[in-house]
Amino acid sequence: MSTPKARGELLEALRLSRGLTQAQVAAATGVSQAALSKLESGHADADDDRWDQLADYLGVPATAFFDVVGSAAPARIFHRKRKTTSQTAVRKVAAELSLVRLRVEDLLGARRTTLNRHDLEGGFSTPQEVAQLVRSELGLGTEPIENLVGLLEGAGAVVLRWPLEAIQVDAVASWQDDTVPVVLVGEHVPPDRQRFTVAHELGHAVMHDGDASESQEREADAFAGEFLLPAERLGTEWPPSPSLEDLLPLKRRWGVSLPALIRRAYDADILSDDEYRKWNIFLSTTGMHRREPQPTERENPAALAAVIRDALAAGSTVDQLASRAYMYPREFEFTFLQETT
Numbered sequence: 001m002s003t004p005k006a007r008g009e010l011l012e013a014l015r016l017s018r019g020l021t022q023a024q025v026a027a028a029t030g031v032s033q034a035a036l037s038k039l040e041s042g043h044a045d046a047d048d049d050r051w052d053q054l055a056d057y058l059g060v061p062a063t064a065f066f067d068v069v070g071s072a073a074p075a076r077i078f079h080r081k082r083k084t085t086s087q088t089a090v091r092k093v094a095a096e097l098s099l100v101r102l103r104v105e106d107l108l109g110a111r112r113t114t115l116n117r118h119d120l121e122g123g124f125s126t127p128q129e130v131a132q133l134v135r136s137e138l139g140l141g142t143e144p145i146e147n148l149v150g151l152l153e154g155a156g157a158v159v160l161r162w163p164l165e166a167i168q169v170d171a172v173a174s175w176q177d178d179t180v181p182v183v184l185v186g187e188h189v190p191p192d193r194q195r196f197t198v199a200h201e202l203g204h205a206v207m208h209d210g211d212a213s214e215s216q217e218r219e220a221d222a223f224a225g226e227f228l229l230p231a232e233r234l235g236t237e238w239p240p241s242p243s244l245e246d247l248l249p250l251k252r253r254w255g256v257s258l259p260a261l262i263r264r265a266y267d268a269d270i271l272s273d274d275e276y277r278k279w280n281i282f283l284s285t286t287g288m289h290r291r292e293p294q295p296t297e298r299e300n301p302a303a304l305a306a307v308i309r310d311a312l313a314a315g316s317t318v319d320q321l322a323s324r325a326y327m328y329p330r331e332f333e334f335t336f337l338q339e340t341t
């Protein structure tokens with residue numbers, strides 16, 4: 001049986017995920033804004049008819065508010081602050097992310113992750129060292145990561161493709177308390193950039209706690225570079241005075257873009273300032289900084305949909321699973337059983 005607090009958190013998350021203000025919900029349902037505010041904070045409760053009415057307006061089954069037990073409190077997401085990004089859009093994504101976390105928990109039960117947090121201990125360890133540590137915890141050594149999304153899903157994280165263009169970020173992640181990390185990857189992100197952006201979010205999730213500052217953005221980038229392509233290993237694989245042809249196999253093997261590979265070699269002190277500049281001029285005059293030869297293939301999330309399909313094969317119905325996720329079947333299918341291309 002749910003509590004007023006759990007109901008209130010779900011109410012707020014649903015409202016924000018629909019991009020609605022309290023005033024809009026109040027006007028449409030006849031609940032006063034003051035009463036709505038108290039419901040959301042869990043400081044008041046309403047009768048069953050009122051909850052039915054709110055569920056109906058927010059497009060979820062009437063059972064949602066009576067069944068919910070877990071917390072849909074807003075997720076702390078890591079995102080680059082941009083002046084032009086609307087705060088409403090950011091709150092919408094944060095609410096969507098907390099709903100994903102709650103829904104996955106209620107669908108699949110409490111989940112475990114084999115990932116560990118490593119804060120930077122007040123500067124005693126570097127993002128590169130943390131990346132090496134996480135690599136070793138995941139049993140990767142210094143080998144290439146064939147499928148990063150698959151790796152994170154295997155470690156218990158939830159990954160979904162998501163519309164994120166409105167907040168001008170490539171991905172957002174959240175990892176709170178005893179839950180599992182959730183990563184939403186922008187549907188607009190090209191495959192070459194996706195691996196880096198997912199590794200960047202992993203860096204935030206492991207090292208940081210909440211809104212990212214500029215220095216934390218640099219730390220997450222440094223983590224991602226080392227995590228995807230360890231500097232020491234690149235040093236042993238970098239061909240002497242390479243041509244473009246020499247670099248293509250490296251790029252493919254490590255699943256990075258050419259500009260990222262060049263940048264990585266520069267950061268790892270393999271390329272001099274001069275060589276780095278020459279490569280960048282080459283990439284931009286040939287248009288390769290925009291159009292990659294032999295582009296990386298997109299990695300699509302698959303683990304969550306597979307578990308749901310297994311449950312369906314074992315006799316559960318979409319209606320049952322959807323109601324456990326406080327959704328109508330159509331929205332459930334769109335959200336968790338999306339066909340990825």
Ligand SMILES: [Zn+2]
Binds near residue numbers: 079080204216
């Ligand atoms: Zn970031």
